[in-house]
Amino acid sequence: GENVEQHPSTLSVQEGDSAVIKCTYSDSASNYFPWYKQELGKRPQLIIDIRSNVGEKKDQRIAVTLNKTAKHFSLHITETQPEDSAVYFCAASIEYSSASKIIFGSGTRLSIRP
């Protein structure tokens, strides 16, 4: 089955600097790669996603890149702010005629230092 690995598990950056979180997936049939943000004590919420026919997608300070050949994708946050402190999860979605599921990575706890 699909396996998603996420690195690093914790990340601390100075406010204003950039943060990068990387994920790899195992099943080449995966075709949808979302990123979720979970603030302390709250539910995960989608922040950005990318589909396998696109190499890069940007939304203001966040961007995601996808390398299908290498089976890895990354989240980039620029000009980090205190409200970016949270746990971030990558995920990969696989669709077969008999299955439709999302597998999440283990999460990255991002801390922004003032």
Added chain:
Amino acid sequence: NAGVTQTPKFQVLKTGQSMTLQCAQDMNHEYMSWYRQDPGMGLRLIHYSVGAGITDQGEVPNGYNVSRSTTEDFPLRLLSAAPSQTSVYFCASSYSAARQTQYFGPGTRLLVL
């Protein structure tokens, strides 16, 4: 719309007890799923459903049962609780498939003694 709701918010069980975690959505979503969240292990898929009457196993289905008799509800049953099932449980739904925005419920914190 209330979105995705879960009850209870918090539950303490003794080993061997059974219980049902409730999940409901009022967005007419076809796709629903259950995850458990443990420190350092992310969100692990327990079971999912692509529509009423259809369920399938995820990554960690052992010890859990589900059913989907209506579009709105997707309960998760623990038949005989074990301490290893201590976790935070999230229900999620999307319009029709896994490759769409997943809307999560507020979570149920379960402690098994």
